Amino acid sequence: MTFTRKSSVAIDTFVVGVVLQGSGFGKGKPIQPPQVTATIAHMLTYGCIGLLILRLYLISSKKLVYT
Secondary structure, three states: OOHHHHHHHHHHHHHHHHHHHHHOOOOOOOOOOHHHHHHHHHHHHHHHHHHHHHHHHHHHHOOOOOO
């Protein structure tokens, strides 16, 4: 892995941890509050959609030539 990739993974993990902590996630709790479940669902849903849109934008902005 390159330094850039390792750094981006570390930053992503930190951001997810901060968001989960802000939603009320408690380490070691047998049952998490409903807000935590909703936050995880929203991160997965909107994260995937956002990355898909970003990818489509990046692909469409490049001039691909098929031969």
